[in-house]
Amino acid sequence: MxxxxxxxxxxxxxxxxxxxxxxxxxxxxxxxxxxxxxxxxxxxxxxxxxxxxxxxxxxxxxxxxxxxxxxxxxxxxxxxxxxxxxxxxxxxxxxxxxxxxxxxxxxxxxxxxxxxxxxxxxxxxxxxxxxxxxxxxxxxxxxxxxxxxxxxxxxxxxxxxxxxxxxxxxxxxxxxxxxxxxxxxxxxxxxxxxxxxxxxxxxxxxxxxxxxxxxxxxxxxxxxxxxxxxxxxxxxxxxxxxxxxxxxxxxxVDTAVWDPQTDPFIAAHYTAGDATIGKSANKSALQEELGLAVSTRPLVAFIGRLADQKGADLILAAREELLGLDAQYVVLATGDLALQEAFAAFAGTTAADRVAVRLLHDEVLAHKIFAAADLLLIPSRFEPCGLNQLYAQRYGTIPVVRSTGGLIDTVVDADAATLAAGRATGVHFRDADVGGVLYGLRRALELIADEATRDGLRRAGMAADFSWLxxxxxxxxxxxxxxxxxxxxxxxxx
The missing domain is CATH 3.40.50.2000 (Glycogen Phosphorylase B;)
Structure with a gap:
């Protein structure tokens, strides 16, 4: 044909x-x-x-x-x-x-x-x-x-x-x-x-x-x-x-390009079996590169367009509460100029060693972030499919997503049944507002505080079949x- x-x-x-x-x-x-x-x-x-x-x-x-x-x-x-x-x-x-x-x-x-x-x-x-x-x-x-x-x-x-x-x-x-x-x-x-x-x-x-x-x-x-x-x-x-x-x-996703076992852009290669060690090494390397404090704190990432659809403004609206959580943040994005200026100001806070913002499109840095981050935040108001949550799961990064569009189809919400069955791969939240973002992120941070739960979420995500075949x-x-x-x-x- x-x-x-x-x-x-x-x-x-x-x-x-x-x-x-x-x-x-x-x-x-x-x-x-x-x-x-x-x-x-x-x-x-x-x-x-x-x-x-x-x-x-x-x-x-x-x-x-x-x-x-x-x-x-x-x-x-x-x-x-x-x-x-x-x-x-x-x-x-x-x-x-x-x-x-x-x-x-x-x-x-x-x-x-x-x-x-x-x-x-x-x-x-x-x-x-x-x-x-x-x-x-x-x-x-x-x-x-x-x-x-x-x-x-x-x-x-x-x-x-x-x-x-x-x-x-x-x-x-x-x-x-x-x-x-x-x-x-x-x-x-x-x-x-x-x-x-x-x-x-x-x-x-x-x-x-x-x-x-x-x-x-x-x-x-x-x-x-x-x-x-x-x-x-x-x-x-x-x-x-x-x-x-x-x-x-x-x-x-292109599984040859997005593969933590062979990715030429990341500091340490790893599989689902040694993801804890591999992601820790990549996190340390990224923290040093971006000027973040080298720490075992959970690293939360946002990668995407600064646009109303993607809900980036919700992250800004919640910034005080986000800084109150025991986490670091990295943003890689471009888009709306007003949002770019606001994110640049967010990075210039007194917590600069906990917030890194890069306002550019950088494929290499994206690979490094997926390998290093613990959580990927996707607060989209709507999302036809989304690819970042697929890349994240390939790298053992746990998606925290609003329940909409392709995010529903590709991220299995962690509830009692899916966790017990070993099928859970991430966290859903319902509302496209500050409350929803904070609910989802707090729930995710609580889940990954337990190493066994965190490792189970990583393994399930890395085992998911998102190949183009x-x-x-x-x-x-x-x-x-x-x-x-x-x-x-x-x-x-x-």
Whole structure:
């Protein structure tokens, strides 16, 4: 089966968040189980130089731009036999810019993002139908709003690949005005609540929801949540209408990259059998590196975006109470500027030897923190899946999470029954407020004060199967179900 994954990010080529990790890992896992999975990306600055065996395979004229498609091979950390074919959709005027995929070097969003990703999605649809490129996918797998309009363009073709739309975060929908809709040449009939119109705006993500053959999210719990008004971001009605085509498939992790037995970035390697010794050595090394007091106190970590979704403001609101607990804290994050300033001030308190804050994206430091920390705090208001709690468990770090989305699916709450059965891997708390955060953290600190309980939580977490092979097999089943003749899109009005 030939599958083309379409996204704005793919690790290690380009990354701003978890989307890149998924798109960099899932296709490789699928290739290991016999799927010819490949990736389509915008041709951002410098990416072509990082691919091997490049050649131009197609070119399209769209909206006054010429978009050339370069095919190349991305080497995998798992070895040359695990190379990933990548197609770069190159157009210097649209994609060859400093900064990340969405923002300039000063952190401001590009004002023409609708044009940039609208052209990308339309070019991908043409490429998927183009017989001269040497690769004709049976299925196109779209990821998030930047790729979603490709589903609409493909829906009007009599002979087309099946389309799967994965929603990584429903809060980001790609909303633009009517003028943008017209400029991108979308058919007038798509300006409809049954297609792309969303409360007077054009929603790229809604195109993926309405025109795809199947919709997935990145965890089963999030698939249920987004069909409710509380979490549906205004699209819960459309998602309920497509319930029969919607399912949650849990994300995985790259177990070669995230492995405390072989991780080149950590001070001491360890297994579940010697995690106490290994984590102690890593904690001491990290404390020295970050200027924390070298201590056996529990080390609590927060790694992620400083955004309302992630609940980072709740940590700040609870800072006085947190300093009253017998613990140290490390924060590795970037995001909202006001939150960055507040966290910097938190690190400058009189308890500076107990609080370390690094306001940057640093993959190496993240590995060190996962290996050193005792607890990982995730106070998310909503969480489609989350990867950090998966990385944490791989390293014997116990997650303390709010009960929402993928956190429910991946962290087994420590109650009397799960502890007795040896299944507990972390701590849940219900409320997204200061009280909830403090309740969860105090409960976790009480649990790990008992060494036997702490070691049991670590062992269960490190034994959990969060490999991409599990997810890849589930996606294979979904893909096969779409190979049968499909009804024309329910969805294309007019």
């Amino acid at each position: 030939k599958v083309l994954h379409v996204a704005a990010e793919c690790f290690p080529l380009v990354k701003t968040g978890g989307l890149a990790d998924v798109v960099g890992s899932l296709p490789l896992a699928q290739r290991r189980i016999g799927i010819d999975a490949r990736v389509a990306l915008p041709g951002y600055r410098g990416l072509a130089r990082r691919l091997e065996f490049t050649r131009t395979v197609a070119a399209f004229d769209l909206h006054g731009f010429q978009i050339g498609v370069t095919e190349g091979m991305l080497n995998s950390v798992e070895g040359p036999e695990q190379r990933l074919p990548v197609y770069l959709f190159e157009c210097p005027e649209l994609y060859d810019r400093p900064g990340d995929p969405y923002r300039d070097a000063a952190g401001k969003e590009h004002p023409d993002n609708a044009l940039r990703f609208g052209c990308f999605a339309e070019a991908v649809a043409r490429f998927a139908l183009h017989r001269g490129n040497g690769f004709s996918p049976a299925l196109v797998h779209l990821h998030d709003w930047q790729a979603a309009p490709a589903a609409a363009w493909l829906s009007i073709q009599p002979q087309r690949p099946a389309v799967v739309m994965t929603i990584h975060n429903l809060a980001y929908q790609g909303l633009f005005d009517r003028r943008t809709f017209e400029h991108l040449g979308f058919p007038e009939r798509w300006w409809s609540p049954q297609a792309m119109e969303f409360w007077g705006q054009c929603s790229f993500l809604k195109a993926g929801i309405q025109f795809s053959d199947a919709i997935t999210t990145v965890s089963p719990a999030y698939a249920r949540e987004i069909r409710t008004p509380e979490y549906g971001c205004g699209l819960d009605g459309e998602l309920r209408a497509r319930s029969a085509s919607l399912r949650g498939i849990l994300n995985g 599990r997810s890849a097999a589930e996606y294979r089943g979904l893909y096969r179900s779409l190979q049968a003749p499909r009804h024309p899109g329910p969805i294309a009005p007019g």
